[in-house]
Amino acid sequence: MVVFKKAAGLGPLQAPTEPGTWRRWVHGPAGVETVSIRCPRCLRAIALPLHKVLGTGQITPSIVCPHDGCGFHEHGLLEGWP
Numbered sequence: 001m002v003v004f005k006k007a008a009g010l011g012p013l014q015a016p017t018e019p020g021t022w023r024r025w026v027h028g029p030a031g032v033e034t035v036s037i038r039c040p041r042c043l044r045a046i047a048l049p050l051h052k053v054l055g056t057g058q059i060t061p062s063i064v065c066p067h068d069g070c071g072f073h074e075h076g077l078l079e080g081w082p
Ligand SMILES: [Zn+2]
Pocket: 039, 040, 041, 042, 043, 044, 065, 066, 067, 070, 071, 072
């Protein structure tokens, strides 16, 4: 389980900038609000429009980083959710 800290101070179209952080994020031209995290392994942003966040902040299902060559695959918890 990886605990992601809440990022702050960014506009709605910005993904989190610090590795291992999360924030609400507006995804794509349709403006869907989702959660974005910054991968702690490859340091790239990951949008999670198909995941659910439970009341405890736990993300389900587990997070698989989509970026080539990364391989990050962990259960995630959003600290400070919502
Ligand atoms: Zn990654």
